[in-house]
Amino acid sequence: MGSLRARSLCATLLAAAAFVLSAGAQSPGRSSLQIENVGLPAIEENLAISGDRRGPGSEQVLRRAARAASEKTARLGGGGRSYTAGRVIIRFNDGVAAADRRAAARLASPSAELDLQPSYSDFDVVRIDPSEDAELVAEALRERPDVQYAQAAYRVHPTFVPNDPQYKELQWNLPLLNLERAWDLQPAAGSTTTVAVLDTGVAYRDLTITVNIPAFTNDGVRYPPLGRQVIPYAAAPQLVGAGHADRIVAPFDMVSNGLNPPLDFDGHGTHVSGTVGQLTNDGQSVAGVAFNVKLMPVKVLSSFWDVLFGNGDFEGGSDDDVARGLRYAADNGAKIINMSLGSSGPPDCATAPSKSGCAPAIEAAMRYAVGKGSFIVVAGGNEFEDRDPQFGTNPTSVIAEIASRIDGAISVAAVDPTKKRAFYSSTGSYIEISAPGGTSRGFGRGGFVFQQTFDFRFTDTFDPSVVPPSQYTAPRFDVFTNIGITGTSMAAPHVAGIAAMLMQQGVTAPAAIEDVLKKTAVDLGDPGRDNEYGFGLVDARAALRGLGLAK
């Protein structure tokens, strides 16, 4: 009986092996996907679902002219606040006659002309000679017993708060970076910059996919073969919704070497792309950082379904695909490259680059990309509490470590909503800066980083913690909602988005972008650079606003 069982098990294993081999053999170029360029649009749920699914690891000229003109009428007040020259706001007591009001204004300033209660006001506006000190005139008027208040017309500026309905509810991470006031500085939010997302792909097209889904085992559960399946696939509405398809630039799938489009079958790459540049202020969903950037999906990581569909040999990626992806992105015009990926390795690759576990191919590609003018952002690693059998606890994230040695590439740690290092965020001398990565501990749903991506209840049907095995069905990739995820994968694209805005603002050299981000960061942890937070939390407004002579 035992021998029969053993023989039966062997037969099953052999059959499985034969299936895998035959699948590999019949798919030169790794593709068994049949893709038709027709598909229904996405289903958008606008829910907020969080789960700890940490993945692998010259418009400007016009703007200047307008602002320069505006600056000419500005004067610096005594309290340090600028005001508009030639104008004083005054509120007389009720019942003061117009003639008396005019006379009072003339007493304070011989050039005064009174605009009596402009529409929607209960005050008058005194027009004075622009060369006069409006604060002094206001002070003189305030001394009159018939005046309730008088003040200079101090300058105000827009404070942009996106109208995306779940922005305020879910997105603690964007205000944490002072982004609202950065958007005031640059309402175009990166419109001229292309950001390459080296990841699991991006949901950027409406398609119908026909695949053969074989049997598999996951978490000890055996799932039956589903055979030929027609799977709906849709573009994420909040990335390439109506009228925004042209923001996708030169997409490429390194895994299939361009045979397939770089479709995301995981959700990670779409989520990361959302943080970089999800459509914003459109009354839908949540917001992104540089919400007008152009996105270049470069698929270098395979997901569970990629492997099962025959579009990848294993989950994750390898150094060659990542290195090729970097060079591809740089050669095709990406000015910012986001790499929400990583791998543990030896800590001394700087001094022993040929050591086993180091990544000289990626390092050479990163240096090539920076040399071509691309700024690279790398996730700092999620392994603080992990124990690697070879490299111990809190192992060095090899790619982040490379970034720390290149001027023009930066490694990013993750913080939680209270600006504390997220529990998983790797530490080390290679950490350069921090951004919100969220946490699954202590903040409930409010600790996650939300962006629109696939509703994983429809994609992760292979995961028994998501869908009971008895209800296993083929996945569908056309249902989108706001998903909360945590990780340095989520921290990095915040920095990539801000870097895109910074490049649009005028800082065009990768090394200078790194310099600016570090110098304007809000110091966290030990004073100065430290191994937990690097130079601190990115401050988008400070970075974009730059420096004056003395302040």
Added chain:
Amino acid sequence: MKATLILLCGLALASPAAAQDEPKLSIRPFVMGIAQSFTAKETFDAVFEKHTQSLFGGGVQVVLWDRFVAEVGASRAEMSGERAFHSGDQNFRLGIPLTATITPVEVTGGYRFPLWEHARPYVSAGVVSYGYTETSDFADAGENVDTRKSGFVFNGGFEFRLHRWIGASAEVNFSQVKGILGTGGISQQVGEDDLGGVAARFKLIVGR
């Protein structure tokens, strides 16, 4: 050294015959134009793409016995540029307008060497107080600058008599004013803390 001192004393005490007609006390208003090159070269280059600036002003001189001079003068310049970053050896201007005004007020005392009838070389030294404002778009209350600091100034030049009541002078001016730059902004980034500099100044003087 001794010979130099004797020569300087001789020059100082020499009195051409024409000078004997000069009044004992002369109060002379003047206007001036200044071309200043700022010591904080990198700071000014980053924001204004230049580190020279013209200033205009005026003042009054009191001359005693045609030799001793006391002067009070003020000038002003307004410069427009953009907020910026300096990184490596590159400047990146960010398109956010910045306006700086500089208002030096100086009090100096000096000596005029009565060597020639129509020309007087002179030297002077004193204190200068620099008023400085810096405003830029999107600034919070505490992010603009309005301050005044003092430093010292040295002048040396020639005064030429154009007419009995009109004179002109050309001088080289050196000033050093610390405490405004160097504690923030690009000046701190590049390690420059002196708002002074070297200037060529031209004065039109009314009076004898």
